[in-house]
Amino acid sequence: MKTSRIIIALFALTLLFQTAYSQKQNVDLLILGGTVVTMDGSRRVIDNGALAIEGGKIVAVGESADIAKRFKSTQTISANGKAVIPGLINTHTHVPMSLFRGIADDLDLNEWLTKYIFPAEAKNVNENLVRVGTRLGLAEMIAGGTTTFCDMYYFEDVIAQETEKAGVRGVLGETLIDFPAPDNKTFDDAMVYAEAFAKKWKGNPLIVPAIAPHAPYTVSEEHLKMTRALANRLGVPLVIHLAEAQSEVDFVRENKDMTPVEYVRKIGLLDGKTIAAHVIWVNSAEINVLKDKGVGIAHNPQSNMKLAAGVAPIPEMLKMGLRVGLGTDGAASNNDLDLWEEMDTAAKLHKIYAKDPKVVSAEEAFAMATIGGARALHIEEITGSLEVGKMADVVIVSLDSLHQTPLYNIYSNLVYATKASDVDTVIINGRLVMRGRRLLTLNEDAIKKDAIALRNKIIDSLNN
Amino acid sequence: MKTSRIIIALFALTLLFQTAYSQKQNVDLLILGGTVVTMDGSRRVIDNGALAIEGGKIVAVGESADIAKRFKSTQTISANGKAVIPGLINTHTHVPMSLFRGIADDLDLNEWLTKYIFPAEAKNVNENLVRVGTRLGLAEMIAGGTTTFCDMYYFEDVIAQETEKAGVRGVLGETLIDFPAPDNKTFDDAMVYAEAFAKKWKGNPLIVPAIAPHAPYTVSEEHLKMTRALANRLGVPLVIHLAEAQSEVDFVRENKDMTPVEYVRKIGLLDGKTIAAHVIWVNSAEINVLKDKGVGIAHNPQSNMKLAAGVAPIPEMLKMGLRVGLGTDGAASNNDLDLWEEMDTAAKLHKIYAKDPKVVSAEEAFAMATIGGARALHIEEITGSLEVGKMADVVIVSLDSLHQTPLYNIYSNLVYATKASDVDTVIINGRLVMRGRRLLTLNEDAIKKDAIALRNKIIDSLNN
Numbered sequence A, B: 001m002k003t004s005r006i007i008i009a010l011f012a013l014t015l016l017f018q019t020a021y022s023q024k025q026n027v028d029l030l031i032l033g034g035t036v037v038t039m040d041g042s043r044r045v046i047d048n049g050a051l052a053i054e055g056g057k058i059v060a061v062g063e064s065a066d067i068a069k070r071f072k073s074t075q076t077i078s079a080n081g082k083a084v085i086p087g088l089i090n091t092h093t094h095v096p097m098s099l100f101r102g103i104a105d106d107l108d109l110n111e112w113l114t115k116y117i118f119p120a121e122a123k124n125v126n127e128n129l130v131r132v133g134t135r136l137g138l139a140e141m142i143a144g145g146t147t148t149f150c151d152m153y154y155f156e157d158v159i160a161q162e163t164e165k166a167g168v169r170g171v172l173g174e175t176l177i178d179f180p181a182p183d184n185k186t187f188d189d190a191m192v193y194a195e196a197f198a199k200k201w202k203g204n205p206l207i208v209p210a211i212a213p214h215a216p217y218t219v220s221e222e223h224l225k226m227t228r229a230l231a232n233r234l235g236v237p238l239v240i241h242l243a244e245a246q247s248e249v250d251f252v253r254e255n256k257d258m259t260p261v262e263y264v265r266k267i268g269l270l271d272g273k274t275i276a277a278h279v280i281w282v283n284s285a286e287i288n289v290l291k292d293k294g295v296g297i298a299h300n301p302q303s304n305m306k307l308a309a310g311v312a313p314i315p316e317m318l319k320m321g322l323r324v325g326l327g328t329d330g331a332a333s334n335n336d337l338d339l340w341e342e343m344d345t346a347a348k349l350h351k352i353y354a355k356d357p358k359v360v361s362a363e364e365a366f367a368m369a370t371i372g373g374a375r376a377l378h379i380e381e382i383t384g385s386l387e388v389g390k391m392a393d394v395v396i397v398s399l400d401s402l403h404q405t406p407l408y409n410i411y412s413n414l415v416y417a418t419k420a421s422d423v424d425t426v427i428i429n430g431r432l433v434m435r436g437r438r439l440l441t442l443n444e445d446a447i448k449k450d451a452i453a454l455r456n457k458i459i460d461s462l463n464n
Helices: A002-022 A064-070 A095-100 A109-124 A127-143 A156-166 A187-201 A221-234 A246-256 A260-266 A284-292 A301-306 A314-319 A339-354 A362-369 A371-376 A410-417 A444-463 B002-023 B064-070 B095-100 B109-124 B127-143 B156-166 B187-201 B221-234 B246-256 B260-266 B284-292 B301-306 B314-319 B339-354 B362-369 B371-376 B410-417 B444-463
Strands: A029-037 A045-054 A057-063 A076-078 A082-086 A088-093 A146-153 A169-176 A207-213 A238-242 A274-278 A296-299 A323-326 A394-398 A423-428 A431-435 B029-037 B045-054 B057-063 B076-078 B082-086 B088-093 B146-153 B169-176 B207-213 B238-242 B274-278 B296-299 B323-326 B394-398 B423-428 B431-435
Touching (some): A029 A064, A029 A410, A082 A410, A088 A339, A088 A371, A095 A109, A095 A127, A095 A146, A127 A146, A127 A156, A127 A431, A146 A207, A146 A423, A156 A169, A156 A207, A169 A187, A169 A238, A187 A221, A221 A238, A246 A260, A284 A314, A296 A371, A301 B339, A323 A339, A323 A362, A339 A410, A339 B301, A339 B339, B029 B064, B057 B064, B082 B410, B088 B274, B088 B323, B088 B339, B095 B109, B095 B444, B109 B444, B127 B146, B127 B431, B127 B444, B146 B207, B156 B169, B156 B187, B169 B187, B187 B207, B187 B221, B207 B221, B221 B238, B238 B260, B260 B284, B284 B314, B301 B339, B314 B323, B323 B371, B339 B410, B362 B371
Parallel strands (some): A088 A146, A207 A238, A238 A274, A274 A296, B029 B076, B207 B238, B238 B274, B274 B296, B296 B323
Antiparallel strands (some): A029 A045, A082 A394, A394 A423, B029 B045, B045 B057, B082 B394, B394 B423
16 A cells, blocks of 8 residues: 555665764764864864764764764754864963962063062062962963963962863973072972972873973072983973073073073983973074974064063974964963964064065964964974864854954954953863853952952052 | 939930931042042142042042042942043044954055955945944943043944934044045035034034044045134134054155155144044154144054054153043954053053163053043043042042052052953943943843844955
């Protein structure tokens, strides 16, 4: 009979569909329908693209139609009309210093440090301040789409605890310096702390511990060598401020008759994974040395401008293929942790400085804030681009604000028009940490309340 | 009897209160409880301050307790925990060019103009594009706390219509140039248009018409003289691009054997109210000339950096007491209309350029965006500061975002930490145009829709 044949056919079709459906791979999270800016080797940009995320990792990147056919998930985010980008990477900061944001500005570096920053730190930096300041900085960074940061400060173990709890990726190092610090009164004490810290955090899915000697002018040659030995023995990177100020160049010249880069190269400090912040006062030969040694460069355009430190030769470094990322530096010298402004500023600063509007294009600036930053931190195998096998550090950015309208070119829009406030959703290591601008791992109100209470204490401490 | 006495006493008291209350002056709008940053001559900052606004004007500025005693209103805005600042002033833009935002970047000025901007304009600029682009730019400016802007473009009458309708203050001039423009095919036609435009709008409470010759290298000497004569005859200011690029200096040198400033001074172009944009390529003697002639300077740091035009000697101009304001330039060369970023960039750019972190302090940068901008546009009698007798151009800014926390110094916070997205409420000429980030005089969704439709046409026009 006709009817029974139709029933049988329908039954067969249903079975077929069910089979097809069950063949879809189940994943933790699907992001569908956005403009996916991969920052992979071929700089693929996928209109109406999608990501599949499973076990914290990106397991597929492609066209939405294709990904939707191959994967299913109980958690799907629509990114229609939005950009899906790699999480931004802040290659240099001192995160608890967000509590010193705006405490003093428009001063000579020396006056700023000795009259304000150092006294404020000496009188106030303790575990509690570091905890509150870290939370404040983490919240600001997440809200602005930063998923990884590189830090050196004191009580770094507290910073690591808070960073892990907030679900943020960090390359973190306890500062090693030849002066009494708020937590460790001697260099030797700090080395003990740093070693225990590195051993504790090594292998953590979010935290890469580092050894962080402060700078060539604040740590002796012998001590610098000890830091490199420790870093290599533990198999962790070394973070240092390098060639930041003319005064540093003068100091090293006077004491070692060399430039800062010549000096650290000669003493073997660059023989291992290194992340160097600022790197302003270098010539072409030194850039070659940094290239050969694979040194990661943390370029901090806004801090360097505000403190009048100098302009790093970034166009030349990019041309030479160095590992160059962007950083904000601490919020006391910026005064925020906003990588969108750093991208915009980097592109513009190098144009005016080189007298050439073609240097540091929008795409190059965006690369510095993503895959370049990952390379600078030596973690390009796990983050910095949207590629299968990398950890899912993903940011979804609205593209429909007035200041982003209209859109002609995605890199131009992201670098020259997009603001931190356009960041909508943030995923780190596969975990949602912000959705629709609401922080999911931190309590914004409590953070602000704690910060204001500490600010009052800090003001009192400076007046007494 | 005791009870009746109490009743009589209460009655008397009620009468007394009613009398006291009725003695309060009734005003249109009260803003109570904010940190009022007046930018008056003594740079008074009033914690828990207040403003009374009546008939579009500020009628009182002071402590909240005092203002609340003296005034009453059916409309009161609480600014608790917020800053109350003068509306920001964008001293140079081409507002409809917001539709060309990001159409081409990272190119030589000449290539950028001749391959992209000029063809895009020639093929697309008409009344409708100017109307849509103006609305888009006005919406972005209001949302970022800009209450006054200075503009030169084509179909300027359409810009004036839209500006008045949106309730924004504008110093507006039809561009006069020795090339066929989208609206006027000859310089003479444009002069007729400009005169009719100026006569139509003169005396308008929001619009100050101006005469706007494009630049010394695009308008002949005879024509430049005609523009000054017209401006003076009509009693309106003259707006011009001046000493922006090295190529302009070379051109004027070749043709007139003078620098641009020497040239325009000699032909009398500066003899009357002048607003000059960029003013980069000038020496100390020329700065003196600009000072003597009372020329307003529109400094556009981000545009100048992005196009690698050069760095204007702003610290010297400020020291000499010139009328210096900040501008964004058109969104095609910035790529936004955000004065918060211009303030931040101005402070940082001049520090690095002068190799001195003390130049262009946060307070000086904030002054350039407010009272300095009003002086640059020659309208400091009516706007630029919160003072009794000035028109009520007032912006209320949230101070509680993560990136603004904590607050130590109000100028530092406003310049180095505050973003356009922190602007909460905007009042122009006493009228609320944005409240709680909601635009009240413009339809944001319709603007975006229209802008996207035009973008598609513009792309098609460039491909054909």
